Amino acid sequence: MLKDKTFWKIHLKWGGILGILLIGIELLKMFARKVDYQAAQMLDLAMIVGFILMLHQGVKEFKEAYPERLSFAKAFRSCIVLSLIGALVLFGYDMFHYSFIEKDGLQQKYTVALDKYKQNLAKDTLTNTELKAYTDAATAILDGQKEALLNSATIMKDNSLTSDSLRQELRNEINSGILIFQQFYVNKLYSKPATDKAQYQLGNFTPYAKKVLMETLVSYTEQNQGKSSTPYVQEIVQQTNDSLANIDPLEKRYEENKSRVPHYDQNGKYAAVSAMMYLLYGMFFGLFVAMFNYTSKKPIEEFVPSENEETE
Secondary structure, three states, X not given: OOOHHHHHHHHHHXXXXXXXXXXXXXXXXXXXXXXXXXXXXXXXHHHHHHHHHHHHHHHHHHHHHOOOOOOHXXXXXXXXXXXXXXXXXXXXXXXHHHXXXXXXXXXXXXXXXXXXXXXXXXXXXXXXXXXXXXXXXXXXXXXXXXXXXXXXXXXXXXXXXXXXXXXXXXXXXXXXXXXXXXXXXXXXXXXXXXXXXXXXXXXXXXXXXXXXXXXXXXXXXXXXXXXXXXXXXXXXHHHHHHHHHHHOHHHHHHHHHHHHOOOOOOHHHHHHHHXXXXXXXXXXXXXXXXHHHOOOOOOOOOOOOOOOOOOO
């Protein structure tokens, strides 16, 4: 049997090296975060490769020192011990790092995580529910701008309107024009042309919807030239265009779901969760490392020909 002293000597050595490797990866991630390094996933790949190599080297040395057959269970236990030591080393460093080196590091990590989450959301497709909510909100804004204009002194100052009946006729014409404009605009957005499929991603939709709004206005103006209400409809639509950014579906979904992004405001909580995650990684990688290093119960014996066996 392997002495406990030798067991712990081997595992403390390679577990400590694993912990130092994980600390190095965390430091590189910190620098990558500060310089806005876009290929941070390469660091995750380096962590996986390094993790597996450290487990393999530790189990290999343990196997060489172990006088008996190394079963899968013992090899896997070795991986767990190595991972646990590495995770504890990282836990201690994280406590030190976010207490003295980078005191606002957790907030920075949260900000980066939020940005990444929003970037991923921007690639999602707009749902029919979100499209309806957007068109309803845009229609409401158009109605609001229309009512504001009709209740203002703008029409009263129009010198071409010499009587109340002409002013009322103009108001009716503006109402009718906005209603027609809304119908054309909403129908255009609901048509979802195949050529504009990419524009229905959350990140592209609001600029696209504003573009469609102005295209619809140009079409409406061309078809209603000479009408006294057309300049007023143009003014209403242009003011609406400035307000569409406030109903961005991407911002709405982001605000509704950003609470799903983990936020740690205590160093100990973050360090514990981080250490636990790496321990789970180690247990997962350890399955393959143990499978590679354990000694089978019935190893394949080398064939040795008998002395009396004749060969031709």
